[in-house]
Amino acid sequence: MKKKIGLIPSPDLPAKIINQIADQLKISFEKQISSQIDWDIEVKVGIFVGAAEYVNETMKKVIELKETYGWDYAISITDLPSFSERKAVIADVSTTNHVGIISLPSFGAFPLKKRISKAITLITELLYKHNEATVEKEVMTQINRRFSLSKVMQVDPEEDAETDIRFVLNSKIIGWLRILSGMVFANRPWRAIGTFKKMLTLAFATGIYISIFSTPWQLSVSYTPSRFISLMMLSMIGMVIWIIFAHHLWEKPTSKSQSQYRRLYNVTTVITLFVITLINYFLLFILFLLSISLFVPEGIFDAVTNEGADESIEDYLRLAWLTASLSLLVGAVGATVEKEEKIREVTYSYRQKNRYYEIEKQDESDEDAETSYDGVQQTHKEQDES
Amino acid sequence: MKKSYQVGLIASPELAENLANKIVGKLPTYLTHHISDQVKWQVEYDVDPMTGAAETIEELFIKAGNLKKAYEWDYIVCLTDLPIFHEKYALASDVNKDKDVILISLPAFGWGSLVNKVNRTIIYTLNDLENQQGHLKMNPKSNLIWREFPISPVKRINVTLKETNNNHIRYLIYPKYNGLFRLLLGMTYANNPLRMMSSLTGVVAIAFTTGGFGLVFTTMWKLSHLFSNWRLSAITAAAIIGMSAWVIIAHELWEPIKTSTHKRISRLYNLTTLSTLLIAVSVYYIVVFILFLMTSSILIPPGLLGDTLELSSAATIINYVKIAWFAASLSTITGAIGVGLESESVVRESTYGYRQRNRYKQVLKDEAKKDKQDS
Known part of the structure; x- marks a missing residue:
């Protein structure tokens, strides 16, 4: 017997991960579900907006795609966050329609490929064996083994939707943290570092200039650790605020987005930028440490600052730390990146907007498609655990 | 009835x-x-x-x-x-x-x-x-x-x-x-100086960077300590007036009085533009001052500042206020003047003369349209 399975990852990170694990999935299916069946796995990248706000519509689209391609089962893997009654949703499953949606952010930062492939396998099993009474419980125990920090619960969605089984994380706080870190990861902050070249060079030039004067030397010697940390925080916060302001990365209230998700997007943007700034800060620190040890002679430094000659490495570390903070604060604030596109791509709101345009474009050719869908708040009823 | x-x-x-x-x-x-x-x-x-x-x-x-x-x-x-x-x-x-x-x-x-x-x-x-x-x-x-x-x-x-x-x-x-x-008050209010302030945010960043650079060096600390309050006030006034004047010149906000048919009105417009700008720039100045006060209090340890200024004890809040005060003025003069404002249209819309002309154009356009329809 042959079964066709369609995997529909969203563009960017999910597509990358799914393409890497698609081959292993077949083996996993044979082992876990049934070796009697010839599993045929197909991957098609699909653009959906807001699985969270538009879960119903996404479900319909997945079903549509399933029919178009003649798949037996279809699973969409999205990078969009999804909440139901403030609990993080891992997956929505419709056993009647043979489709499922997995929300990748709920897997947290550094989503392990093994874990994702297990989740896909288990959902496929659920779809394949949904007539057997024991399968749900079995799947539950298996899923729970994968999510060790918080219990996964199975709930019944209450809003009028296709979904009939929904998996949520029981702990609201852990779920929120997981989704947040998962979203920051999905933003792939490391990809934007290249766009900060101009700011980095500017900061570096400023820092080197500062470090050849004696006042910063004296400052670095007299600083307490708490002052070092405050200055570092000030420079990083200043930098993040500046980038957000200069490139208009803050999403303002619109009628289109639920405020819950808008807030989440904004928090994600801030954290992502903090990560980027932290990496830049670290790079600057290393660069300054190297160049300061070349530029600043030990003897003169000790003479100017009245320091003992024995702690030269500590002196250099201190001076590099101070210079890194200062260079960011007085060098990089006010500068802009060259390719605004790149920096915007690491924010959810921007990618969302782009995908929305793509969909609009597709819908224009599709005459009977409905584009005015406001999104429904997800709710569910919690079952008694047995 | x-x-x-x-x-x-x-x-x-x-x-x-x-x-x-x-x-x-x-x-x-x-x-x-x-x-x-x-x-x-x-x-x-x-x-x-x-x-x-x-x-x-x-x-x-x-x-x-x-x-x-x-x-x-x-x-x-x-x-x-x-x-x-x-x-x-x-x-x-x-x-x-x-x-x-x-x-x-x-x-x-x-x-x-x-x-x-x-x-x-x-x-x-x-x-x-x-x-x-x-x-x-x-x-x-x-x-x-x-x-x-x-x-x-x-x-x-x-x-x-x-x-x-x-x-x-x-x-x-x-x-x-x-x-x-x-009239002057009412017209300034109508100009909405705070809206104009929003186009100065980019300038705040540039001024901050310039002034922050100065904060690192002892010269700034010593100068601000030596300056009397009178001198600091005079520098503030120079900075604010200079900045306002620059915005007026750069964006051609001044109405020529000689060619105007209603001299009194034109003069009043100019006065209003000036007072609007003075308010917007003053708000900007206060923002920059607060930023510097925050930065200087983190950047400079009181002990070191006291030693550098040759005070008998550690520096007090007054020393920091004076440093931030001086830095705000200096950064305005050296950093902010000459920097382009965010959006030209916002600045111009905050003046009476510009809005007037725009509306007049709009009226003429409407009438032309009407004439076309009639004929």
Whole structure:
């Protein structure tokens, strides 16, 4: 017997991960579900907006795609966050329609490929064996083994939707943290570092200039650790605020987005930028440490600052730390990146907007498609655990 | 006797439009309460750039008369953000007794929220108009309008305009300088200096970077310590005035007075632009000062600052305030002046002259369109 399975990852990170694990999935299916069946796995990248706000519509689209391609089962893997009654949703499953949606952010930062492939396998099993009474419980125990920090619960969605089984994380706080870190990861902050070249060079030039004067030397010697940390925080916060302001990365209230998700997007943007700034800060620190040890002679430094000659490495570390903070604060604030596109791509709101345009474009050719869908708040009823 | 009266509000765009939006709902209740509860009051409003573009009041009256006929309104109230003069006195309101047109010049009401002030003025002037014509039985005459001009009462005069032979009642503000000052405040308020401030945010960043660089060095600390408060104040004044002057020059916000047909109005526009800018730049200056105060208190340890300034003990908050003060001025002069503002259009829209010309263009365009349709 042959079964066709369609995997529909969203563009960017999910597509990358799914393409890497698609081959292993077949083996996993044979082992876990049934070796009697010839599993045929197909991957098609699909653009959906807001699985969270538009879960119903996404479900319909997945079903549509399933029919178009003649798949037996279809699973969409999205990078969009999804909440139901403030609990993080891992997956929505419709056993009647043979489709499922997995929300990748709920897997947290550094989503392990093994874990994702297990989740896909288990959902496929659920779809394949949904007539057997024991399968749900079995799947539950298996899923729970994968999510060790918080219990996964199975709930019944209450809003009028296709979904009939929904998996949520029981702990609201852990779920929120997981989704947040998962979203920051999905933003792939490391990809934007290249766009900060101009700011980095500017900061570096400023820092080197500062470090050849004696006042910063004296400052670095007299600083307490708490002052070092405050200055570092000030420079990083200043930098993040500046980038957000200069490139208009803050999403303002619109009628289109639920405020819950808008807030989440904004928090994600801030954290992502903090990560980027932290990496830049670290790079600057290393660069300054190297160049300061070349530029600043030990003897003169000790003479100017009245320091003992024995702690030269500590002196250099201190001076590099101070210079890194200062260079960011007085060098990089006010500068802009060259390719605004790149920096915007690491924010959810921007990618969302782009995908929305793509969909609009597709819908224009599709005459009977409905584009005015406001999104429904997800709710569910919690079952008694047995 | 008529059972219902239609009152039409005609507002110039932006400020007056917002105002009309706010009062249109409340006005009928006020009218019932204060003038007559025997009739039904209906209030409608429309926005017309003409109200804010007219060169003379006569033009306005003709336009208003046409609108009144077109809409079949019984009374028409024009709200304009333009300053109007009657023989060098600031005019708050003009009531055309023959045409039932009331004109209210918003800048004459000075700084602050206009909703209640204008509501009362409309009631008062309408009452006045009704009294003259004897259409309705009046409630006892209130003195609502006097309350709006607490410092100097307005003077009510009767005039007959030669051109149209219409009888007018005019409310003027006495003495002349008080009226002028009120107009200046009201017009500055209409310019919305805080909106202009939003286009200065990029400048804040540049100024901050420049000043922050200076904060690292002892020269700045020592200078700010040595400077007297007088000197620091003088530098502040130079920075703020310099910055305002630069914005005016760079964006050509100054109206040439020599070529202007209405010299007094042009002069008033320029004065308003200046005061708007001074307020916006002062707010900017305070923001930069607070940023520097925060940065300097983290950047410079009190002990080291005390040693450098050769104080007997660690530095106090006063030393930090002086450093931030000096840094704010210096960064404005060396960093901010010359930097391009965020959006040219926002800056220009914050001036009377520019808005005026824009509206005039709009009016001409509309008329041209109409002519085309007619022919």
